[in-house]
C-alpha cells in the first residue's frame with residue numbers, strides 16, 4: 248500500500264502530517280499551495296472530521312480553497328481573518344537560514360501576503376528542497392501582463408548590473424499560452440543558478456515597474472519540517488536549530504495515507 252507511493256510523496260506526507268500537530272483548536276490557519284501543502288490540507292480535514300478540530304483556513308490559491316472545502320475545512324478570506332495564528336506551506340528551496348524560494352506552483356503572491364500576515368510560518372518540505380545557496384530552482388517573479396516583455400528586459404539588465412551568475416528569464420507557459428495567476432498576472436522564471444544576496448535581489452526586483460512580487464521569502468519562515476523518503480521527520484527552528492530528529496511513526500499507522508495510497 249504505502250510502498251506504492253514514491254519516496255518523495257512519503258517525505259512530503261510525513262512532513263505535512265507532523266506539521267499538522269502544530270495546529271490547535273480555534274486557530275486561523277493559512278493554507279499553502281502545492282502537492283506538499285495538499286497533504287497538509289487533507290490531514291487537517293481529517294482532524295476536523297474525525298477529531299472535531301475547529302479551525303478557519305485562509306487558502307493561498309483557488310486550488311487550495313477548493314480542496315479545503317472538499318475536506319471539510321471552514322474557509323474564510325484574509326480580509327475576514329485579518330491576522331493569522333499560523334501558516335503552513337511548501338517551498339521549492341530552503342537554506343540554512345530558512346530563507347526560501349517559492350512560487351513553483353504559481354501562487355507566490357497570495358502565499359507571501361498570507362505568510363506575512365501570520366504570527367508564525369511553518370514550511371513543510373522533502374529533504375530534496377534543502378540547498379546550501381538559493382537559486383538552482385528558477386526564481387518566480389509575478390509581473391503584470393501589460394508590457395511584460397519590457398519588464399523582462401528591465402529585469403535582465405538589472406541582473407547584468409548586479410553581476411548575477413545566470414541571467415536568462417523565461418515566461419512561464421500553460422500549454423501554448425502564458426500562465427495566468429489567480430490575480431490575472433504572468434510569471435517570469437529567472438534562471439539564476441546561485442543567488443548571492445537574496446535580500447538585496449528581492450528588494451531590487453520589487454522596485455521595478457511591472458513587478459508585482461518575487462518568490463524570495465526572506466526572514467518570513469520560522470520553522471521547516473523536513474520529511475525523508477523513509478518516513479523520518481526533522482524539525483529545524485529559526486531560533487533553536489534542529490529541535491526534533493528522526494521521528495517516524497506517521498506512515499504505517501496512518502489511515503489517510505493508506506487510503507490515498509490504495
Ligand SMILES: O=C(CO)[C@H](O)[C@H](O)COP(=O)(O)O
Pocket residue numbers: 279280281282283284336337338339348349350351352353354355358
Ligand atoms: O510555492 C509553491 C506554490 O506556489 C509551492 O509551495 C512550491 O512550489 C512547492 O510545491 P510542492 O509542494 O508541490 O513541491
